Amino acid sequence: MAAKLWNWRLWAGFGLSIGALVAYGFFVNETRAVFWPALLLFVVAAVLLVSGLKRRSREPELYRGKIAGPVLTTLSVLIFGAVWICRLSSF
Numbered sequence: 001m002a003a004k005l006w007n008w009r010l011w012a013g014f015g016l017s018i019g020a021l022v023a024y025g026f027f028v029n030e031t032r033a034v035f036w037p038a039l040l041l042f043v044v045a046a047v048l049l050v051s052g053l054k055r056r057s058r059e060p061e062l063y064r065g066k067i068a069g070p071v072l073t074t075l076s077v078l079i080f081g082a083v084w085i086c087r088l089s090s091f
Helices: 008-031 037-058 068-089
Strands: none
Touching: 008 037, 008 068, 037 068
């Protein structure tokens, strides 16, 4: 039995979600208005997470991430929700 490949898209998407959270905190503290860079990072992260989940679902015998995929995606959605709530409350 061959070793399963590392599903880098899931981890890159989660890393970008964390990066978007940090970027949001940095840009809002510096400029008090810039939300778009963080939103762009969240969109790219979402694309990577969805493609990683599809990859894992299509070829489960080839790629790892049966548990990590949904967990990382859920955490990323929660991070996005927290940032969105902070953004709405700042108006």
